[in-house]
Amino acid sequence: MLFKRKNTLDVVVKRRISPTTKLLLAGGVAAAALGSAVFIYNHGLSMAGFERDYAVRARQALEDEAGKLRDEVQQLRESLARSQRTIQMDQAAYQELDKSLKASAQEIVRLREEVNFYRNIISPTDKKSGLRIQNLYIVPAGGVNQYRYKLVLIQALKHERAITGQASFEISGTQGGQDTVLKFPRATERPIYVNLKYFQDIEGRFELPRNFQPSRVKISITTPGGGQPIEADYAWPQAVAAVSG
Secondary structure (H helix, E strand, O other), rough: OOOOOOOOOEEOOOOOOOHHHHHHHHHHHHHHHHHHHHHHHHHHHHHHHHHHHHHHHHHHHHHHHHHHHHHHHHHHHHHHHHHHHHHHHHHHHHHHHHHHHHHHHHHHHHHHHHHHHHHHHHHHOOOEEEEEEEEEEEEEEEOOOOOEEEEEEEOOOOOOEEEEEEEEEEEEEEEOEEEEEEOOOOOOOOOOOEEOOOEEEEEEEOOOOOOOOEEEEEEEEEEEOOOOOOOEEEHHHHHHHHEEO
């Protein structure tokens, strides 16, 4: 088909595209678009599957790690429990051993005191015979300024005859800010009699005035005939277990 421009001599030739060609071109474009869509869809599915597989593998790895951690925690708990049981058994054994050692130490002290006691009766180290004050024990009796005492006397070396006499206490301290000496037993009270051939334990009680603060105690043993009394003097805190050699 020829077109002639006005006022010019140029001639333009334009080829006409047939309907068949247009249909083929359209079909090709549609096929290409469909192929691209299919490729993109398949690629999307592939990528989604890869991501899903990766997520599954990652989750499985985390679950495996969590399982290992749980096993490790359980093992640590069991180890801790065993350690605690071991420590408890060791502590129980230590306490039992400590108790046994303390009991043994107390028994040794008691046996030594007994050996010393009988040695002083039979064969004193100074080889002097006669009456001795072996022990004095003073402990609180429960009431205010009330005390119990135990006085242990022995006759050393010679035991041909018994020794008789009387015992008395002189307790020094302060009363109302003044130095004071209290004598026990008082003149109106029953005397403390002494009568021994080998040894004698004398026990009793006494009560001090409420405002009296004791500091020392002296024991005196007098015998018939007016001889020199046997005496021993102790600081009050040591009177709980005072020993005379």
